[in-house]
Amino acid sequence: MPRVKIPRKSTAIDMTAMCDVAFLLLTFFILTATSRQPEPLEVSTPSSTIITKVPDADIALLTIGQGKVFFEVAGTKIRKRTLQLMGEKYGIKFTPQEEERFSVISSFGVPMGNLKQFINMDGEQRKKSGIQSGIPTDSVDNQLYNWIYQSRVAVKEIDNTDMRISIKGDAKEEYPAVRKIVDILQKQKMNKFSLITSAEGSPKE
Amino acid sequence: MAELNTGGGGGGKGGKVRSKKQSTRVDLTAMVDLAFLLITFFMLTTTLSKPQAMDVAKPDKDEKNDTKLELRASTAMTILLGKNDKIAWYMGEAGKSEPNIVGFGDIRQALLDNKKKVTDMYGNDPKRQLTVVIKPTEGANYKNFVDIMDELAIAKIKTAPAIDDDPKNLLEGEKDFMKKAGIL
Numbered sequence: 001m002p003r004v005k006i007p008r009k010s011t012a013i014d015m016t017a018m019c020d021v022a023f024l025l026l027t028f029f030i031l032t033a034t035s036r037q038p039e040p041l042e043v044s045t046p047s048s049t050i051i052t053k054v055p056d057a058d059i060a061l062l063t064i065g066q067g068k069v070f071f072e073v074a075g076t077k078i079r080k081r082t083l084q085l086m087g088e089k090y091g092i093k094f095t096p097q098e099e100e101r102f103s104v105i106s107s108f109g110v111p112m113g114n115l116k117q118f119i120n121m122d123g124e125q126r127k128k129s130g131i132q133s134g135i136p137t138d139s140v141d142n143q144l145y146n147w148i149y150q151s152r153v154a155v156k157e158i159d160n161t162d163m164r165i166s167i168k169g170d171a172k173e174e175y176p177a178v179r180k181i182v183d184i185l186q187k188q189k190m191n192k193f194s195l196i197t198s199a200e201g202s203p204k205e
Numbered sequence: 206m207a208e209l210n211t212g213g214g215g216g217g218k219g220g221k222v223r224s225k226k227q228s229t230r231v232d233l234t235a236m237v238d239l240a241f242l243l244i245t246f247f248m249l250t251t252t253l254s255k256p257q258a259m260d261v262a263k264p265d266k267d268e269k270n271d272t273k274l275e276l277r278a279s280t281a282m283t284i285l286l287g288k289n290d291k292i293a294w295y296m297g298e299a300g301k302s303e304p305n306i307v308g309f310g311d312i313r314q315a316l317l318d319n320k321k322k323v324t325d326m327y328g329n330d331p332k333r334q335l336t337v338v339i340k341p342t343e344g345a346n347y348k349n350f351v352d353i354m355d356e357l358a359i360a361k362i363k364t365a366p367a368i369d370d371d372p373k374n375l376l377e378g379e380k381d382f383m384k385k386a387g388i389l
Contacts, residue, residue: 025244
């Protein structure tokens with residue numbers, strides 16, 4: 001009887017294809033990951049157990065801390081349009097280059113008068129110069145009101161949806177400062193907004 | 206590839222130098238391991254770094270139309286946020302019932318107790334549930350406000366809380382006992 005010989009197979013597999021796929025995915029994730037921009041105003045958000053994810057688009061973010069307010073609207077197109085509208089409102093002309101530069105600035109807090117100068121600075125200078133004194137919110141010259149209003153107009157024009165507002169407040173911030181901002185929103189009949197919080201484990205029942 | 210063969214000379218056997226045939230295969234296992242590790246890292250950071258938020262709705266503020274809804278005293282619980290992370294709460298009308306001064310650790314129990322009391326009194330009537338009025342005062346900070354909204358969610362109070370942050374709406378009776386407790 002002839003013996004049946006089981007051929008010995010090598011345990012090494014060809015990893016080339018696997019390696020290809022892995023690196024393809026890796027490249028994809030690296031490119032889609034948006035790098036975290038340094039925030040001009042450091043705030044520590046309070047934690048909560050309620051967790052709803054914030055949408056990425058059509059949203060404005062108000063950062064409140066140390067008595068200052070910073071403003072940010074998502075999307076480069078919307079930022080550009082908002083700047084144009086604000087320029088019209090305050091009679092400041094922005095060049096296309098300035099609009100381009102502005103569209104990549106995330107959160108900012110400068111009065112309209114200093115905005116042109118602010119746009120033309122580079123990142124380091126912006127941080128150092130201390131020009132970011134927050135957006136004026138007093139009733140005589142309520143620039144924050146206009147920023148929010150014009151960005152809503154821009155969102156409506158470009159994406160034809162309603163803009164959402166989220167508020168990122170510092171945990172230590174006194175409530176009246178937050179109330180002042182909420183009042184500005186309510187003047188525009190914006191009664192719903194999200195408060196950015198950091199996640200916290202849900203409590204044991 | 207640039208390779209220099211310097212083994213020539215005369216010492217070789219037979220004079221012919223034969224370069225060794227090397228396999229072109231590289232062990233890719235380690236590389237694949239690394240790639241997958243990085244993939245996992247980037248996947249998790251992109252999905253987890255999205256900010257969390259809490260939705261808040263405030264009552265419409267209209268100067269012309271200043272209608273106010275009456276609250277049933279037996280189901281209304283007013284929570285006053287004072288300074289130093291203290292809370293004063295009372296059921297019903299101000300001045301008529303004894304206010305309690307508690308910290309943030311005890312408010313959950315108070316909320317649950319009151320919720321139970323109201324359910325015991327009225328059964329599961331959806332119109333007669335515990336209604337919470339939140340009044341953050343000047344001394345409160347933002348964290349207190351977020352915390353109390355969180356506590357309401359934890360206590361599963363379904364009715365939307367009335368957030369009344371206008372200092373003008375703070376009643377005299379409320380001011381009195383908050384001052385007495387030293388939290389205004």
